[in-house]
Amino acid sequence: xxxxxxxxxxxxxxxxxxxxxLGGCLLLSAAVCVAxxxxxxxxxxxxxxxxxxxxxxxxxxxxxxxxxxxFLPWSPLLKMYNGGISFFTIALLLCCMVSLLQNxxxxxxxxxxxxxxxMALTLVxxxxxHNPIGNDYLCFLIMLLLFPCVMQGSTENISFYxxxxxxxxxxxxxxxxxxxxxxxxxxxxxxxxxxxLTVTRLSGFYGDPNFxxxxxxxxxxxxxxxLCYEKGRRNQIVLAILALILxxxxxxxASKSFIIVTACLFLLWVxxxxxxxxxSSRFRLFMGVLCAGIVIASSSAFQALLQIVDDRFAQASNxxxxxxxxxxxxxxxxxxxxxxxxxxxxxxxxxxxxLNNKGSHNTxxxxxxxxxxxxxxxLVSWVVISLRNLFAQFNVGRVQWKHVLLMCxxxxxxxxxxxxxxxxxxxxxxxxxxxxxxxxxHSTENT
Numbered sequence: 001x002x003x004x005x006x007x008x009x010x011x012x013x014x015x016x017x018x019x020x021x022l023g024g025c026l027l028l029s030a031a032v033c034v035a036x037x038x039x040x041x042x043x044x045x046x047x048x049x050x051x052x053x054x055x056x057x058x059x060x061x062x063x064x065x066x067x068x069x070x071f072l073p074w075s076p077l078l079k080m081y082n083g084g085i086s087f088f089t090i091a092l093l094l095c096c097m098v099s100l101l102q103n104x105x106x107x108x109x110x111x112x113x114x115x116x117x118x119m120a121l122t123l124v125x126x127x128x129x130h131n132p133i134g135n136d137y138l139c140f141l142i143m144l145l146l147f148p149c150v151m152q153g154s155t156e157n158i159s160f161y162x163x164x165x166x167x168x169x170x171x172x173x174x175x176x177x178x179x180x181x182x183x184x185x186x187x188x189x190x191x192x193x194x195x196x197l198t199v200t201r202l203s204g205f206y207g208d209p210n211f212x213x214x215x216x217x218x219x220x221x222x223x224x225x226x227l228c229y230e231k232g233r234r235n236q237i238v239l240a241i242l243a244l245i246l247x248x249x250x251x252x253x254a255s256k257s258f259i260i261v262t263a264c265l266f267l268l269w270v271x272x273x274x275x276x277x278x279x280s281s282r283f284r285l286f287m288g289v290l291c292a293g294i295v296i297a298s299s300s301a302f303q304a305l306l307q308i309v310d311d312r313f314a315q316a317s318n319x320x321x322x323x324x325x326x327x328x329x330x331x332x333x334x335x336x337x338x339x340x341x342x343x344x345x346x347x348x349x350x351x352x353x354x355l356n357n358k359g360s361h362n363t364x365x366x367x368x369x370x371x372x373x374x375x376x377x378x379l380v381s382w383v384v385i386s387l388r389n390l391f392a393q394f395n396v397g398r399v400q401w402k403h404v405l406l407m408c409x410x411x412x413x414x415x416x417x418x419x420x421x422x423x424x425x426x427x428x429x430x431x432x433x434x435x436x437x438x439x440x441x442h443s444t445e446n447t
Contacts (some may be wrong), residue, residue: 001396008165009038018162020171020186021066021067022165022166023072025054025067025070025166025169025170026094026173027075028047028050028051029071029170029174029177030076031050031072032044032047032048032051032074033077033181034075035047035185036187037181037186037187038186039186040264041080041149043226044080045080048080048087049185051071051085051087051091051092052090052094053069054067054280055067055071055094056091056095057097057368059150060098060102064150065163066162066163066165066166066167066430067159067390068428069166069167069170069432070089070166070169071088071170071172072171072213072215073170073171073174073175073204073205073206073215073424074088074170074173074174074205074260074427075076075088076190076206077174077190079190079203082189082190088137088424092143092150092424092427094144095141095150096142096147096149096150099146099150099152100146102149102184103149107145107146107149107326108389110382111146111148112145112380112383114144114381114382114385115141115144115382117378118144118378118379119140121142121191121346121371121374122347122349122350122371122375123349124346124349125346125348125372125375126349126351128342128346129343129348129349129351131341131349131353133354134351136350136352136422137350137351139169140350140422142444144382146181147427148183148386148389151329151389152389152390152393157432158435159302160222160225160435160436160438160439161226161230162365163432163435164219164222164226164239164241164436165213165238165372167222167432168223168246171204171215171246171249172242172245172246172249175202175204175212175249175252176184176249178190178202178203178205178290179252181403182202184260186421190205191204191205192207192208200394202252202253203253204208204249208254209254209255210255210259210414210417210418211418211423211425212248212253212419213253213255213257213261213414214414214415214420214425214429216246216247216249216250216410217250217258217261217409217413217414217427218410218411218414219246219410220243220246220247220250220262220265220410221265221406221409221411222406222407222410222432222436223236223239223242223243223432224243224265224272225403225406225407225440226239226439227239227243227273228272228273228440229440246274247262248302248305250262250331251302251306252309254304254305254308254309254310254312254443256309256313256322256324257417259313260408260412261413264409264413265406265409265410268402268406268409269406272402272403272406278319290321292417326361326362329358329359329360329361329362330361330362330365332355332356332358333360333362333365333369334341334365336369337368337369343369344368344372345372345373346371346372346375347368347369347371347372347373347375348369348370348373350370350371350422351370352422354369359418360419361418361419362416362417362418362419363419363421364416365422366402366412366419366420367379367421383430387431387434390431390434391437391438392434394438394442396438399437400437400441403437403441404437407433407436408433410433411433411445412430412433413431420431437441
C-alpha cells in the first residue's frame with residue numbers, strides 16, 4: 001500500500017521538497033516572460049533550454065507531472081515566435097524518451113499494437129484524403145507509443161494535493177501575468193483580448209477563452225475533492241484561497257461554458273460534502289463556502305465580471321447564439337458525415353484541417369472527423385487501458401462514482417465545447433482526473 005500512502009501524503013515529494021521545485025517553476029516562467037517582453041531571441045532561447053533541462057531533471061526525479069501541469073497554462077508562451085512549435089511539446093517528447101530509458105526500453109504490448117494500428121489506419125486515410133504528414137501527426141504517434149511510460153514512472157509517487165497546488169499556481173500565475181502585460185508590443189501577439197459591446201474576454205496566453213477556462217474547471221474539481229478530505233487547517237485555507245482566485249480567473253474569460261461547468265461542479269460537490277455520516281468539519285466548511293459565496297457576490301471586482309457574463313447570456317435569443325454558433329457547426333459536421341461515407345468511416349487521418357476551415361468545437365465530433373468510426377475504437381481502447389493501468393498502480397479499492405462524476409465534469413465536460421485531440425491537454429488532464437479519483441477513493445476508505 002505504499003503508493004496510496006504517498007498519494008494521500010500532503011507533506012513531501014519523493015526525495016525532493018516541493019517548495020524549491022515550485023520556486024523553480026515560477027522563476028523559469030518569469031524568465032521566459034521577461035525574455036518575450038524584451039524580444040531578445042538569445043535570452044529567450046537560453047530560458048527555453050533551461051526549461052527543457054529543468055523538465056528532464058524533474059522526470060529523472062519522478063516528479064515531472066506536477067511540473068508539466070504547472071507549465072501547461074504557460075505552454076503557448078514557450079515558443080521562439082508566435083506560431084512556432086511549443087517547447088512544452090518538446091519537453092513532453094523528452095520526458096517520453098527519459099521514461100523509456102528508465103523503463104529499460106520496455107513497452108507494454110497494447111502500446112505497440114494500438115499505436116501501430118492507428119498509424120496504419122491514419123496513413124491509409126491520409127493517402128485516400130490526400131492529406132499531408134505533419135509534425136503534429138508524428139508527435140501524436142510518439143505520444144501514443146511512449147507516453148504510458150511517463151504515466152507509469154512519474155505519477156505514482158506524488159501527492160494529489162501537491163499536483164493540484166502546482167496546477168493552480170500555473171493557472172493563476174499565467175492568467176494574472178497575461179492580464180498585466182497584455183499591452184507590451186513584443187508579447188501582445190501571444191495574448192488575445194476579445195472586446196465587443198460591454199464584454200471583455202481574457203484567456204491568459206491561450207487564444208481561446210474556453211481552452212483557458214477548461215484548465216480552471218479541471219483544477220477546481222480537484223480542489224473540491226481535496227476540501228472533502230483534507231483535515232489540516234492550513235491546507236484547507238490554502239485550497240480555499242486558490243479556489244477563489246481560480247474562480248476570479250475563470251470569470252475573466254466571460255465563458256458561458258465555464259459558468260455552466262462550474263455550476264454543475266458545485267451541484268455535485270455539495271451532496272458529497274454533506275453526505276450522510278460526514279463530519280462536522282465538513283458542515284463548517286460548507287458554511288464557510290456559503291459565506292465566501294455571499295462575499296464574492298457582493299464584491300465590486302466579482303460583480304463587474306458577473307455582469308459581463310450576464311450580458312453574454314442576455315444577448316442570446318436562440319440556441320445558436322447561446323452556444324456562440326456551435327450548434328450550427330455541429331450540424332455542418334453531422335451533415336458532412338451523413339453525405340460523405342469516406343469521412344464518416346475513416347476520418348481525415350489526424351490532420352490539422354477542419355471542415356470549411358472551422359473547428360467542430362466538440363471533441364466527440366472531432367473524434368469522428370479525425371479517426372472515423374473505424375479508428376475511434378482503437379483510440380478509445382488506448383485511453384481506457386492506459387488510465388486503467390495507471391489507476392491500478394495506486395492499489396485502492398472500489399471507486400466512488402460520485403467522485404468519478406465530479407472529476408469527469410471538471411475535466412471532460414468542457415471538451416464538449418472545444419477540440420482537444422490535437423492539444424497536449426488530451427494526454428495530461430485525464431491523468432489528473434484518475435489521480436484525483438484514486439486519492440478520493442483512498443481517503444474514503446480511511447475515513
